[in-house]
Amino acid sequence: MPSQSDPMNPFEEAKALHNKGVDGDKKAVIQANELLFKLRATEPDDAxxxxxxxxxxxxxxxxxxKILEKADKAEEGLDALNRAISLDANIKEIRFLRGNICLRLPESFFHCSKTAIEDFTFLLDRYKENSSYLTQQQVREVLQNLSIAYQNAGQPDQADLVLQRLNQMD
Incomplete structure (x- = not known):
């Protein structure tokens, strides 16, 4: 695979399209998915x-x-994200992706707040080991998301503890 920083790298192109998709560009999502599908065939073990x-x-x-298509695609996506973690559980970018996705999916249907908690806790644990692992803005974002994940998981006391930690930062 070409260098990650190469702007002509198909993976970098797919990430750029993905990010446009996150911002609401439906055509970019389709393009990113098609490109990543092809990349996946050539690099099946790239997390x-x-x-x-x-x-x-x-x-x-x-x-x-269609509701069923929404659910099926989300489940398929979660399976791929879980596979990515099984390929390499230490990649910060993947933990952010999966944690943020799990945080935004309806808990009553997908039951993945525990996964979000796992990912955000992983990121904070690495930050404790190495203070350059996350920026201060990322730490705040992770703490906010972790608090929401605990709330979604029905653990309001844990959510409050995380919020206290966030307030101590300010």
Whole structure:
């Protein structure tokens, strides 16, 4: 695979399209998904490709009209994200992707707040080991998301503890 920083790298192109899709560009989601599908065939054990592919599936579900298609794409996307973690559990970018997706899916249907908690806790644990692992803005974002994930998981006391930690930062 070409260098990650190469702007002509198909993976970088797919990530850029993915990010446009996150911002609401439905055509970019389709393009990113198609590109990542092809990349996945040539690099089946690349955790980052698998993670972004999974994220595009969730985005396709977000944009789908039919309820069953929404659910099926989201489940398929979560499966790909979980596979990406199994390929390499230490990639920060993948933990952010999966955690944020799990945070935004309805808990009553997908039951993945525990996964979001796992990912956000992983990120904070690495930050404790190495203070350059996350920026201060990322730490705040992770703490806010972790608090919401605890709330969604029915653990308001844990959510409050995380919010106290966030307030101590300010």
């Amino acid at each position: 980052r490709i698998e993670a972004y592919y999974g994220s595009t599936l969730v985005l396709l579900g977000r944009d789908a009209v």
